[in-house]
Amino acid sequence: MGVSSELVKYQEKMQKAEAALQHELGGIRAGVANASLLNRVMVEYYGAPTPLNQMAQISVPEARVLLVTPYDKSSLKDVEHALLASDLGLTPMNDGSAIRLVIPQLTEERRKELAKQVRAAAEKGKVAVRNVRREMMDSLKKAQKNGDMSEDVLHDLEDEAQKITDASIKNIxxxxxxxxxxxxxE
Structure with a gap:
């Protein structure tokens, strides 16, 4: 059994949990325009739900403005409808060739609410990392029980697994x- 390759496999799983957190936090609006805010918006395009970022150019012409320019101008109304239906809370302004989304200034109350969402998402990420750690420890103990490694090697690998976990939690x-x-x- 390649024990070190096992640890690498679990470390990669932890890195995926970190990346998932980063992706989720990218969708939380922070009062500034960011194209990743629209990553989860799906547009009904010729009967099929299509990600907005695959059918339109999304740019940031100003700090608080997102400009959505569909590649197919006939889909402008569909894009506008999808933006209205999304949970972003932004009102699209259609000028006939593109859609502008103005990001409003955040109130103090809304900032605190968003900070709570961030902490909740972080806790989910930490739980995912801890689950990977538990899985890793179980795997090591099983390998030791099967006679694949000595008690000393198990202890060293458990220490290494804890270091990997601590590093991942620190990244989160x-x-x-x-x-x-x-x-x-601000």
């Missing part, structure tokens, strides 16, 4: 702190 804390700072700033 860093990602969270950066997003909270972004939200609470």
């Amino acid at each position: 804390d860093g990602i969270t702190a950066a997003k909270e700072k972004e939200i609470l700033a």
